[in-house]
């Protein structure tokens with residue numbers, strides 16, 4: 296029965312009430328041993344359905360007076376009154392119905408980033424919901440799609456603005472049979488930076504101003520980095536304990552190079568869920584709109600502390616690279632409980648089988664060339680189709696970045712596997728929907744266009760580039 300599932304979900308995600316939008320920065324004097332996490336997960340959307348395997352929720356985007364920055368109440372946009380928006384939590388196989396109401400003063404959409412669904416449900420700019428309008432997003436979550444996804448607006452030219460105002464949230468698909476031990480605590484970390492004016496409102500300069508032009512070039516970044524809307528929150532861990540962190544990069548342009556000194560990090564998944572094999576890593580790069588799942592195993596001494604840090608990553612052209620690009624930033628404090636170490640749980644050597652898509656089956660090779668602001672030399676045109684693919688076929692796409700800054704490539708509707716990066720083969724097949732294409736490099740992907748005919752966006756996920764027309768349209772038929 297659905298209610299029981301919902302209750303256990305609520306317990307697992309330790310959510311009871313909608314969260315306060317901001318926590319004050321934590322006091323450094325808090326005792327470590329009481330194991331209080333200041334990091335709060337966004338609340339989970341309440342399932343209104345009592346039918347098994349149906350998740351039915353209400354979601355409203357509306358202006359809100361709230362504090363994006365602690366203590367500074369401002370005019371923001373919010374889903375159900377909170378930033379980040381509430382988490383849409385579903386299981387593989389569920390049917391999802393989202394009753395969406397747009398109470399914003401402008402058109403919007405909700406794009407279910409990474410989901411495989413009908414083109415009309417994808418929230419692309421082709422399916423705008425006008426100011427004051429309502430729509431139902433209805434889709435089915437296929438088997439084998441467990442993973443960490445997210446949702447955000449996708450109106451023509453206004454995505455960056457609406458996200459900066461506070462519209463973004465997580466979508467978590469739980470597995471029917473998750474291979475990781477149930478005893479592992481599951482944490483959601485949504486990373487989003489912003490640049491705020493003194494009154495706490497987002498700094499959104501005119502596009503033609505000098506600051507606006509730098510945003511246009513780099514993609515808009517800001518010095519304030521939120522984790523679940525909070526500044527520098529903390530988590531506690533016991534020495535030896537293993538935690539699962541699902542990390543979403545909801546930033547407009549910032550790429551994070553994440554590390555946790557003094558803990559072991561094992562990457563177990565990315566955009567499309569778990570890998571076949573866990574992989575111990577020193578750091579993990581997460582471009583905007585990508586997700587990673589990592590296991591953090593506490594290897595520090597009881598009572599000590601460390602941090603989730605963002606290491607420098609040079610994605611920029613030298614002319615507009617921010618002066619502080621080479622700073623390391625602490626995003627979240629990780630405090631070791633004072634209790635003695637526990638023996639770490641055993642992580643399965645195989646998480647789930649992932650069959651490699653067969654390159655010999657590819658019926659077409661297509662090229663997507665990124666230059667500054669353009670795809671294959673063109674700006675987006677809503678009435679133009681740039682690429683075509685037949686439903687049910689497999690294709691290989693070559694994404695060429697012709698310029699001196701990174702552009703993350705995202706394809707709507709269909710997950711893909713990376714074949715190689717600059718000719719270097721991927722070590723194993725993994726499901727992705729976004730891949731960073733570093734400056735002057737080439738990434739080849741393989742994709743099967745299953746099930747759905749329609750028009751789909753593929754684009755650079757730097758929101759300023761996307762809004763400026765760095766989008767192509769794929770027609771599946």
Ligand code: C2O
Pocket residue numbers: 406408447449584705707752754756
């Ligand atoms: Cu997350 Cu077309 O975007």
Ligand code: CU
Pocket residue numbers: 668701702703755756757760761765
């Ligand atoms: Cu770009």
